[in-house]
Amino acid sequence: MKLKFTATLASGVLLSLSTGVFAQQKLVNPAVDAAMQTASADEIKASITYLADDKLLGRAPGTPGFQMGADYVIGKLTEYGVKPAGENGGWTQQVRFRRTFAGKTGSATLTIAGKTDSIKYGNDIFIYPDPVHQVVTSSGQLAFAGYGITDKQLNYDDYAGLNVKGKIVVIVRGAPKSFPSSDASHSMDLITIQKNAAAHGAKGVILAVGDSTARPILPNPGRRGTYSIMDEKGVPVVSRNYFGGVEMLAMVGYKTFKALAATAGKNAGDVVASIKAGTPMSFPVNASVSATADFSYQDIAGFNVVGKIEGSDKKLKNEYVVHSAHLDHLGVGQPIQGDSIYNGAHDNASGVSSLLQIAKIYHNLKEKPKRSILIVMVTGEELGDLGSGYFASHPTVPVKSMVADVNTDMPTIIAPLLSVTALGAEHSSLAAVVDKAARYMDMTVEPDPEPEQNRFVRSDQYSFVVHGIPALHIKYGARTPDGKNNLNDLVKVWRAKYYHKPQDDINGMFDFDAGRKYAQLNFLIGYVVANDPQRPTWNKGDIFEKN
Template identity: 85%
Template sequence: MKMKFVLAGAACALLLIGNSAGAQTKPNVGKAVDAAMQTANADEIKASITYLADDKLLGRKPGEPGFQMAADYVIDQLKGYGVKPAGENGGWTQQVRLRRTFAGKQGWATLTINGKTDSLKYGADIFIYPDPVHKEVSGSGQLAFAGYGITEKQLGYDDYAGLDVKGKIVVITRGAPKSFPSSDASHAMDLINLQRNAAAHGAKGVIIAVGDSTARPILANPGRRGLYSVLDEKGVPVVSRNYFGGVSMLGAVGYKTLKLLATAAGKNPAEFLTSIKAGKPMSFNIPASISAGASFDYQDVAGFNIVGKIEGSDPKLKNEYVVHSAHLDHLGVGTPIQGDSIYNGAHDNASGVASLLQIAKIYHNLKEKPKRSILIVMVTGEELGDLGSGYFASHPTVPVKAMVADVNTDMPTIIAPLLSVTALGAEHSSLSKVVDAAAAYMGMTVEPDPEPEQNRFVRSDQYSFVLHGIPALHIKYGARTPDGKNNLNEFVQKWRAKYYHKPQDDINGIFDFDAGKKYAELNFLIGYLVANDPQRPTWNKGDIFEKN
């Protein structure tokens, strides 16, 4: 079988030839593209990481001077590579209004079972998630248990089948059937999707119950450090990983309360939790009602994304865009670990930003640009819940339907030679074939996610684009190692325990800058092939994301 993509210029004709089943295909991109790719430079990647992760930037927290210093550096580099501003009002930036909402210390809740009312201890038995709109919330209603709260007809699963929850508050436990593919499970478990699904079935509130009988008896406070949302110019939340205006209240209770409610309904938690894990819904009404309320505090933060454009060469297709994204923010200054309180974020995600700068450099050295235009987007607030990318994907500075794909780079983990990769999310769309072709060109293999339990697909900015119907992926390391043991993921797990989201993630840690160069080249090539294909990337037929 042959698939042909005609690229800009005869010298750049791309022919993808499939060999035996499962074999990768290798594109012939032409000498000009190959030469431009070779201009990516490992020393420049090191230099960018060194600057962005310097102590003087104080962890690049959104709204603080260190983030502005990082932004100034990035914009200066993009200007040097001939990238044009593509933010708001002809500038480089897009305003992102962040609101941090703290769980207040004041709250109350009562539970009525079979006519008997008792208080729940606020802060131990129940919490109400912070609301960025209302400083005080309260609600009450009859309860029903709705399993995982999932409806995924493509996967043949519906916790709401046969259950009437109109006007009720649903109690659900966080998880997904074990048969769900990892990215499908992560998507189904998303807090916003769970609330949206509950509201679609008529529920007015959602309570997340701990489903682990071995969990600590004191419930973790979901808003102790504050939860973030993005507000529009009218002060309405438009992006959040926890707030959904379609329900009046989102709460959390511990396992003790779940067991109490189950007992009232004559149910055994061990039985129904085992059933839903096996993919057999076991939902039921609960002869109980709840009343609860809480108050919250706000802190507003002025954030922004950085947006640059490399204009395409085709008169028509240049009005469509391939996005290369990476988050510029990190955690700022926090709890000291081994005497260090600055969370520098060298790998997370100064390395990803450095990779995007090298992609811009490659395009600068490519005389004939691809057919479609390229957007270089450095987003804010990824560490706060993919907020900057969520705002850009829903309120882009170009027409939203003009964005055909997103290639995201977040903590590529450049700590060992890059011999194989995992393309998180690519399996849902035609992008998987593009990744195969680009990896073959680079002499790399493509592998399944070695750590599906990490839910990495929904934990970075590519997910924001997916939620708005834009095929997206995130390239991570594979398992291959030079010694043939192919156990890189084991090494990464040990590395992550020491460095991830810790002050120790600075320039003095473990790095393989040549691997960083290969990451930049691979991500460039993926985007370049998409930018030259006359056909836009498409979702796989029947895929869970097809109709987003």
Template identity: 60%
Template structure:
């Protein structure tokens, strides 16, 4: 951990904990009473239904996912939420494209007989079915260009018309959310395109890792005009190649140029770029073919009370999908997704329950959005954030709930992304009201800020947060992270994540109350959330 992050963490923790207990908000008796009506039995019932075997893991495009859609719509109707999808319905159609490759060939100067799948992979192109490209290579470090943060892998490097070779990572001085953003493939592809590159190849620095398996297809979202709307493997027609090479080949390319993976890795970690052109050309050809699947986002609305501010929206989001049926683990092949993310959906429904019992609604309106395709790369949220079913520019904040991990009492939190905007104020106020302390990200290496749906809103310039557990425990050991690590190893993305696992429904109630309060406080504020001045996400 770098000095910058240590300093950031210390300052953030001290100020956040102080504010969380110093700023006591005052709520009307109406709102105070409504908060108490969050029902742990209903949270359990919602999770139980959504994680039932009969929904078969809620994979997008399946009958099980449709059952989940029908369930949440009926719940929202009963909670007096109004439809806010396309054409006055509850739904927004999302066209998912599953893309595959065939006839893939990559040759590099001086490296004969490269084997697809072992030495390299090429991701499918969701828009262009045939690609043939010959270009020289350039090593562009992490593929990051952030001069305002004092780091730019592209400084002095000409990559126009070239394929850039990139390592996954970020300098130690970057905070966890900044690192997660800059090393995200969406951002890496975008930066490469802005500098004129025609391809990106990710290089493995782990001698024990295997290249990704693309044989089952890679998903993107297609726009109505047939172009790519959202993808984690595609940015533009200009960047025709996105692939990866293994450790052995990458190491060989570096050694041939008098460099090594350990030395370059160490240099980049200190914040010193190590970019250079390679005397190597790549010849790439491949074809892509597709399967299209129709899925849906569910969108509901609670109208605000102010004649003007009600035209703007706070979004409460959670993904409805999970992994469907997959490789059996201990004889079970249904990936039920009880924690991930039936619990998050149950939390949003609990927020709707609170609003049902508030007579005077907040000034701004609320959108409750249950999303498809999160497990495929935040695809449903990416499409909704880019093509909302409400007027463009009317969404002012997103409060996302994804796998809150309700396995122990909730005593402290970390609000991923809050440090980037004025939403930190509402987080502190809401946490203080509920007696929760606020901590920095306890697991910065997990890159959690960019691994869920809030990131899609951030990419569209909308301040967003994702509240997760902190480290505090009732016994004072404050090692909840250790407990979560054990839980994660047994349950995360496994069939064992069903209703028979570990749950603390009281923690689920507190999560719902907290996220409601954050959204409610933002909705009551005449000033919409803004990015911090000079922040990496500030819309220039």
């Protein structure tokens, strides 16, 4: 005999608990369930087909193809009764991109034990592009600060006992192998590294290649340009590499790192092994560096698309659950197998199509949830989560009114959706919501199967997290219908053939019914949050609690 009781979570939302494993849940009432059934695999296919068509030329930000994609989603959102929630009562939020390129000059010298030698700029050292200063010059004494991490929760500090005030810190980018995947991803983010260095008094940061097998010539990002978002006064407000609190962010190769470690009597390989194992090994370096470089700019106009579904509660309708997805892709680029249009069918026409189905579900739901819903199609994700970074920091609603973000990026709908990974949910009360929603849909929730991919910081949910808003990103799990539970093997095959390639078009691998189920799950997560009288909260002591 099964014992069952029912507790009201919020108006119209019921949760049924049972002692039976995966017993049937009643997380939502019949009207909500009926609305969820209106999500359509055929419509997901139709939207992906349009958004990934060659005529949109890969939807690069600031291009006519991106505008065509935006016109399509605005038309669909209007059809589903979503109201514009952008700037000045319209659908859009303007975004000003700046692309910064390496200039024609660059030079550097390294002084070790009083001996000064030139090092080859662009091969052995480079300075990251600076969107503010067309010429960057920096010099100073060096100190090695491990991974450059200070994480009190995990009791790890590379700066403990190390004086870096006024110095340039040398960092190996990474994290101890014991770190949870999302903590590791956040810790090795370039902005996080620079902020922590500046907080300890450093004037600059040099990233050192810690892998002795790496290519000897550095991959200078200034050759193709890096992107930032600027305000009306030309001040960068969002960037994945520029932080104004330090003079310079640079990189050196393994050969230089090995020489610097030797000045302190250290072996570079032993140093990397130690910090990887979780034992900090920071030390002063008997060396100084001087470097200079120039840069050039290209400014591009872009925009986000923002819509609103108004909540039903007089008070809570002024708070928002955000459903986000990036509308942009890579545009036209290097030809592969004779094709140069990077259509972005999976990445991220599939995610945008999911949000459109979420809007459709709400359209078919007579009683809306207590909180309002924002549907946000952002630009510039492929440039470094820039459009979402701008929206999270400069939203078209009061910033403190956003209670959560449920992000949708490349769900990889290539097989039946039986299990999911909720990237980032483990940091907040959203984890419990995901568990309930997944059980309702007869799915299981799994840990991140590929922590080395650093997916947590590589998509738009991270922009909300760093601004203090609990967020998550639902990805596929490993379960398969045959019980082998090896979907990751198929994903690796898919990634090698399609990811960030022109071959990611409508003719690739798809399971559109998995897309329908994915949209339903994301809707359900957002719906439960929108009805809960309590806002989502960070776990006590979590790394993101005080962001």
